Amino acid sequence: MLDRTITAIIVSAIAFVTVYTLTPILIKSLERRKIVVKDYNRVGGAMVARPGGPSILAGILSSELVLYTLSPSPEILAIILTTSFAFLVGLADDKKVLGGWFKPVALAATAIPIIVLGAHDYHLAFPLFGAVKIPLLYLALIIVMIPITGNTINSIDVLNGVASGFMTIASFALTISLFIIHNYDIALASLPLGFVSLAFYKYHKFPSRIFPGDSGAVMLGAMYGTIAIVGHVEVIAAVALLPAVINSFLFLSSVKRIIEHRQLKANPVIHTEDFKLMATTEKAAPVTLVRLILAHGPMTEKEVGFAIFKLALFSAALSIITAFMMGIR
Amino acid sequence: MWVMIIAGGGILISIIAPISFHGFGKYSDFFDSGIKAAIAILLVVTWIFIMSKIKNWIFQKQIKH
Numbered sequence: 001m002l003d004r005t006i007t008a009i010i011v012s013a014i015a016f017v018t019v020y021t022l023t024p025i026l027i028k029s030l031e032r033r034k035i036v037v038k039d040y041n042r043v044g045g046a047m048v049a050r051p052g053g054p055s056i057l058a059g060i061l062s063s064e065l066v067l068y069t070l071s072p073s074p075e076i077l078a079i080i081l082t083t084s085f086a087f088l089v090g091l092a093d094d095k096k097v098l099g100g101w102f103k104p105v106a107l108a109a110t111a112i113p114i115i116v117l118g119a120h121d122y123h124l125a126f127p128l129f130g131a132v133k134i135p136l137l138y139l140a141l142i143i144v145m146i147p148i149t150g151n152t153i154n155s156i157d158v159l160n161g162v163a164s165g166f167m168t169i170a171s172f173a174l175t176i177s178l179f180i181i182h183n184y185d186i187a188l189a190s191l192p193l194g195f196v197s198l199a200f201y202k203y204h205k206f207p208s209r210i211f212p213g214d215s216g217a218v219m220l221g222a223m224y225g226t227i228a229i230v231g232h233v234e235v236i237a238a239v240a241l242l243p244a245v246i247n248s249f250l251f252l253s254s255v256k257r258i259i260e261h262r263q264l265k266a267n268p269v270i271h272t273e274d275f276k277l278m279a280t281t282e283k284a285a286p287v288t289l290v291r292l293i294l295a296h297g298p299m300t301e302k303e304v305g306f307a308i309f310k311l312a313l314f315s316a317a318l319s320i321i322t323a324f325m326m327g328i329r
Numbered sequence: 330m331w332v333m334i335i336a337g338g339g340i341l342i343s344i345i346a347p348i349s350f351h352g353f354g355k356y357s358d359f360f361d362s363g364i365k366a367a368i369a370i371l372l373v374v375t376w377i378f379i380m381s382k383i384k385n386w387i388f389q390k391q392i393k394h
Contacts, residue, residue: 126335126338126339126341126342127335127338128335128338128339129338129339129341129342129343130342131342132341132342132346134362136362137362137366235334235338238334239331239334242330242331245330246330249377249380249384250384253377253380253381253384287384287385287388291388292384292387292388295388315331318331322331322335325335
């Protein structure tokens, strides 16, 4: 137990310190090379560095490789490989504007290491009712789950700090749940996800100095999905991610096809004269989580962010309750 | 959604999983899994349809205010 505690402290510290120290260097490097994008929600439209994916990847790889050296397992190797491939998929989308279908298909391919390394189970566990064995269907579930979690986190990356803050809350809830169900090895492997998100949030929070980009957001989501699969906590992970899932669901059910935000005909959110965010009355605009929150009336970007964090905390609590319910039968 | 996830899992494990579909010869296992998967997908589509209706109702109600 003491060994595990020391390992937990080491991997958490490596993950946090790597992102915390590398991100300012990355920001300066991106700004110097004019790799910046406009923040449309900021008064005057400040230019913000993007993507922050490389520093997040450095934090994940350094901590997970140390963990793999200390206790090698196919599960940790699957996390490292799938996360790295997801980063490359996101980076390709950051560098070049690709079609709406590119990311889901490419992300499905990033799930291959999980299957090849045999880092998965064939049972889908539900709270209260037990597990069901679905050998072939489970393979399909793995292929589908990584694109879903990757794109879900990417689709919530619409306001300053939301993707990294949301991921911090959801991944720590997942880690706590893994400890509750006594899956200590994967709980240790999930710690870096929470700590890299937390360290990145320092620079991503309002007013953002850097955006994670697709390489950052998609990678965080893909890593989350991989941990859910190798840790056999698919349902718990889905519960912790509910606000982001709802956002994706609202978006898809509004536009009725897979497209990028930049392809939208009408923006779901507009600005008031004092630069607050306001839900548009445009019928062609999709109903998103932000638009739903703003239906009450105009809010600042920071206020909307905190409203999403409150939902994330509520879902995190539900996921921990779900973890306790896994033991009841 | 949380309640729907748990209820959906309950329906799958307690009702659908124990049912066996026979009479397809050597392909019985394949059809058995296929039919159960189809029922599961139908349940998910029903859940999504219900969610969609709830979403529209909440949004229209809030935007009118």
